[in-house]
Amino acid sequence: MKPVIVVHGGAGRIFKEREDGSRSGVIRAALKGYSILKQGGTALDAVEEAVILMEDDPHFNAGCGSVLNEKGEVEMDAIIMDGKNLASGAVSAVKCISNPIKLARLVMEKTDHMLLTDQGASAFAKAMGIPEVPGEKLITERSLERWKKNLEADWNPQECQKDLGTVGAVAIDSAGNVACATSTGGLTNKRLGRVGDTACIGSGGYADNSVGATSTTGHGESIMKVILARLTLYYMEQGKTPGEAADAALDCMKTRVGGLGGIIVISSSGEWAAKFSTNQMSWAVVKDDQLQSGIYTGERITQSIEAAFASIGS
16 A cells, blocks of 8 residues: 555634745644654554644644633643544544544543543543643733634624634555544633634544544534534445535535534545545645645645755755
């Protein structure tokens, strides 16, 4: 099996001044994950490392750069899943750690549980030796400005749902195993303790070697209502291609609950798709040593991985 990785930096609205950073961020993540796959690494390692890179990038709503809740704090959700055995780990409403996706993997590998939240997740992180960082170190100036603006009397709650930035990755390795990983800071000014789709298996992501893997982004409450990640794989089980399945799943969510979002998907044979019903979604894929990326509908920029490394200064 030829290795493939697909990543996304969130569906929604990407302001002009942030387009270059968002594009280069997903490209870096895809190249990082692909380098692991090319060296014989697992799909699970590839998606984790790709997401870590985006969690550390303030252009995205995950890790450092996450949006703030109603109290002005960062609360993050993440999930990771191994298609080989359907093992999965997730965390929700976690604070004061840099990389929630690392903690999600530890939940999968070191506990008998699938999802830990809030104080329990924090206690587990300490037990696993995950360094605690001051909450303010995860807060960017942009996130703080948005939080303050959204407290104003004339604030439109719908506006905070347009500028989303959940990150995710799906991959298949040389052994034919698939995996997915998704991480987010959630919705701006969300209620304390709110958990969205990302941490919920089948909504924020799903991976099964017999079908493929998906990672989703968009309005979490809508995604959960249709179980978007698993719905996409269901359509693939019915014979649709990854692109057809993603389009059908997004259309179902829009028709049934009025929700918008995006999906990256890879099949067990290495076919892939990146689809979205929002204005934009940053994405990148590496297959056969060729990188493709885009932000706008219909946009697909192709370049060699050597050219891609040069373009991002690596």
